[in-house]
Amino acid sequence: MSAAPLSDAYLARITREFPAFRLREKRTSRTQRLVGAALRVLTLGAMRTYVSGYHTVMFGTLWVSEGWDRMGDLDRYVLLRHERIHLVQARRWGVLPMGLAYLLAPLPLGLAYCRARIEWEAYEETLRALVEVHGLEAARAQKAWLRARFVGPDYGWMWPFPRAIDRWFDGAVACLAREVDARSLPVEETLARFRAHASRQAIA
Numbered sequence: 284m285s286a287a288p289l290s291d292a293y294l295a296r297i298t299r300e301f302p303a304f305r306l307r308e309k310r311t312s313r314t315q316r317l318v319g320a321a322l323r324v325l326t327l328g329a330m331r332t333y334v335s336g337y338h339t340v341m342f343g344t345l346w347v348s349e350g351w352d353r354m355g356d357l358d359r360y361v362l363l364r365h366e367r368i369h370l371v372q373a374r375r376w377g378v379l380p381m382g383l384a385y386l387l388a389p390l391p392l393g394l395a396y397c398r399a400r401i402e403w404e405a406y407e408e409t410l411r412a413l414v415e416v417h418g419l420e421a422a423r424a425q426k427a428w429l430r431a432r433f434v435g436p437d438y439g440w441m442w443p444f445p446r447a448i449d450r451w452f453d454g455a456v457a458c459l460a461r462e463v464d465a466r467s468l469p470v471e472e473t474l475a476r477f478r479a480h481a482s483r484q485a486i487a
């Protein structure tokens with residue numbers, strides 16, 4: 284495996300934050316292969332790459348696909364940023380309630396609103412990580428790909444409303460653009476804005 288300083292450092296950070304965290308390969312797990320087979324049946328063959336193409340956090344373990352070995356350092360880092368959010372969510376809500384909501388609420392397929400909201404929070408982090416390592420345009424370029432993930436079979440057609448997904452996406456990217464703008468302001472200008480805001484507050 285090639286050197287992966289950024290993603291290795293982030294893996295270490297995740298392990299410090301979640302000491303039980305493990306990273307394992309799906310193909311080595313009979314359970315993961317069974318989940319893959321079940322998804323293939325449930326989606327009538329539309330989802331057939333669970334083991335070979337998808338990375339999944341389950342019970343505090345990140346199960347990586349066969350593609351993990353070929354991923355570059357930055358791609359791994361962006362992926363880990365997404366997957367860490369799922370660990371945070373499991374800590375926030377509990378593994379079982381989150382798992383049930385993710386799989387079943389309100390429907391397992393087609394209208395899986397809870398899954399869509401859980402994934403949306405994680406994909407916002409994906410976009411934020413993309414902005415950090417590749418810039419805002421790289422995040423903006425994910426619109427069609429991300430829409431397809433929500434409305435298509437990848438996650439069981441979890442929220443098949445393209446315009447709603449596009450609104451989410453546009454809002455998230457606009458938010459990230461503001462974050463980039465805030466970061467790139469010269470220090471003097473930031474201070475001037477702060478003083479102007481403070482004096483308006485004092486007058487009001």
Ligand SMILES: [Zn+2]
Pocket residue numbers: 365369402405
């Ligand atoms: Zn996810």
